Amino acid sequence: MRAVFQASYASRLLKIYSRRIYTASGYSTAIQENYGYYESDQIQLQNVVKKLVDTEINPHVEEWERDGCWPARSLMKKFGSAGLLGISKPVEYGGLGLDYKYHAAYIEALGHGRACGVLLGMGAQTDIATPPLANFGSDYIKREFLAPSIAGDLVGCLGISEAGAGSDVAGLKTSARSQGDDLIINGHKMWITNAWCADWIVLLCNTSHGPAHRNKSLVVVPMKSPGVHLAKRLDKLGMKSSDTGQIFFDEVRVPAKNIVGEENLGFTYQMLGFQPERLALALMVLTPLELCIQETIAYTRERKAFGKPLLDNQFIHFRLAELQTELECLRSLIYRSIDQFIGGKDATNLVSMCKLKAGRVAREVTDACLQFWGGMGFTNEVLVSQMYRDLRLISIGGGADEVMLGVICKYMGILPKIVKK
Numbered sequence: 001m002r003a004v005f006q007a008s009y010a011s012r013l014l015k016i017y018s019r020r021i022y023t024a025s026g027y028s029t030a031i032q033e034n035y036g037y038y039e040s041d042q043i044q045l046q047n048v049v050k051k052l053v054d055t056e057i058n059p060h061v062e063e064w065e066r067d068g069c070w071p072a073r074s075l076m077k078k079f080g081s082a083g084l085l086g087i088s089k090p091v092e093y094g095g096l097g098l099d100y101k102y103h104a105a106y107i108e109a110l111g112h113g114r115a116c117g118v119l120l121g122m123g124a125q126t127d128i129a130t131p132p133l134a135n136f137g138s139d140y141i142k143r144e145f146l147a148p149s150i151a152g153d154l155v156g157c158l159g160i161s162e163a164g165a166g167s168d169v170a171g172l173k174t175s176a177r178s179q180g181d182d183l184i185i186n187g188h189k190m191w192i193t194n195a196w197c198a199d200w201i202v203l204l205c206n207t208s209h210g211p212a213h214r215n216k217s218l219v220v221v222p223m224k225s226p227g228v229h230l231a232k233r234l235d236k237l238g239m240k241s242s243d244t245g246q247i248f249f250d251e252v253r254v255p256a257k258n259i260v261g262e263e264n265l266g267f268t269y270q271m272l273g274f275q276p277e278r279l280a281l282a283l284m285v286l287t288p289l290e291l292c293i294q295e296t297i298a299y300t301r302e303r304k305a306f307g308k309p310l311l312d313n314q315f316i317h318f319r320l321a322e323l324q325t326e327l328e329c330l331r332s333l334i335y336r337s338i339d340q341f342i343g344g345k346d347a348t349n350l351v352s353m354c355k356l357k358a359g360r361v362a363r364e365v366t367d368a369c370l371q372f373w374g375g376m377g378f379t380n381e382v383l384v385s386q387m388y389r390d391l392r393l394i395s396i397g398g399g400a401d402e403v404m405l406g407v408i409c410k411y412m413g414i415l416p417k418i419v420k421k
């Protein structure tokens with residue numbers, strides 16, 4: 001049944017985008033070879049995604065970076081119509097019901113975008129906002145918010161962080177009190193991706209006075225609800241085309257049936273939700289870093305100094321070899337985590353390592369490559385400087401490096417226990 005479904009999916013996509021499959025660029029060659037990991041269906045899917053990125057994203061990224069936002073509504077619709085916003089979401093709600101490896105293949109191909117801000121916005125929909133709805137939401141929540149988001153008709157966002165609680169999720173202050181069949185929400189959320197373009201937010205808030213890990217619920221709030229106020233768009237170092245905002249909630253009324261899953265289990269749901277989010281953030285760096293290395297090779301091969309190509313300096317080609325090695329180590333770790341994730345085992349430890357390593361490799365590769373571009377590397381004209389800015393986020397967003405180290409230490413049994421006074 002699944003094989004039939006996959007075959008029909010591939011032929012549907014090929015019908016929509018039935019022209020040539022990309023084989024010319026080095027990137028596509030890498031996709032075709034795929035390091036032996038992805039299978040032919042998944043490679044086909046990547047070719048379709050790359051084509052969409054080339055036609056619908058790359059020609060416009062400069063403008064979107066300048067404007068500090070991207071046309072979420074129309075782009076989501078295009079991706080939704082191609083079936084790409086629900087690759088591993090349930091078929092009953094418009095998803096394709098395929099395993100996570102297909103979705104991983106999609107994220108890698110999306111990385112062909114020449115600015116990561118759009119990827120971040122699209123990822124906020126597929127990898128952080130809709131997963132809790134798909135995994136724990138009621139049929140009502142799935143029909144009302146999940147299905148239209150998979151179709152690309154609605155845009156969603158996830159609100160966990162607050163000005164006083166980012167790493168320390170348990171310390172968040174936004175609250176919801178019951179009033180009849182409704183909840184009344186007060187508080188705020190900070191650094192929210194898609195804040196301005198979203199139709200709905202799923203936010204984590206305190207719904208009882210119990211212990212901090214058992215008093216929170218995830219609640220879906222339509223952004224048009226009276227009492228939802230957007231503060232200004234945040235100006236950022238990178239990911240400029242992604243809209244990031246602060247949202248205030250002032251006596252916002254939603255029906256209690258908008259609680260995702262069981263009341264007061266929101267913290268646990270979110271801890272589970274961090275795993276696909278962190279895996280997606282790690283996957284997001286693979287293609288951009290590959291492109292940074294490839295474009296640096298091409299540039300230093302052309303650029304001559306002291307009578308020879310820059311690339312012929314042993315320091316430069318050895319350094320590029322080191323960076324490629326780091327990237328391949330990261331890739332292997334990520335692929336191993338995906339297999340563990342799909343296998344249904346607890347992948348928290350490996351996923352935390354992926355997220356940590358992805359942030360560190362991204363910083364190392366973009367910084368080292370940028371150096372070899374000299375003055376050009378310091379301009380906004382080249383991919384390397386774009387990625388230097390954009391990918392700095394990976395060590396901060398979705399749990400900072402130090403939070404990942406804490407999780408890994410816990411699994412190693414070396415995290416000191418908190419002594420309660």
Ligand SMILES: Cc1cc2nc3c(=O)[nH]c(=O)nc-3n(C[C@H](O)[C@H](O)[C@H](O)COP(=O)(O)OP(=O)(O)OC[C@H]3O[C@@H](n4cnc5c(N)ncnc54)[C@H](O)[C@@H]3O)c2cc1C
Nearest residue numbers: 158159160161165166167191192193396397398399400402
């Ligand atoms: C562009 C962008 C998009 C984002 N999108 C979203 C979104 O869509 N939804 C959402 O909810 N949030 C979002 N965030 C928020 C993001 O997840 C938080 O910024 C992140 O979790 C870090 O929290 P913080 O900024 O409060 O840092 P803090 O918690 O103040 O930590 C600051 C620094 O202290 C260090 N640190 C923290 N804890 C420890 C520790 N235990 N031990 C040692 N050092 C430590 C780390 O270096 C950390 O970077 C986004 C952030 C950005 C920048």
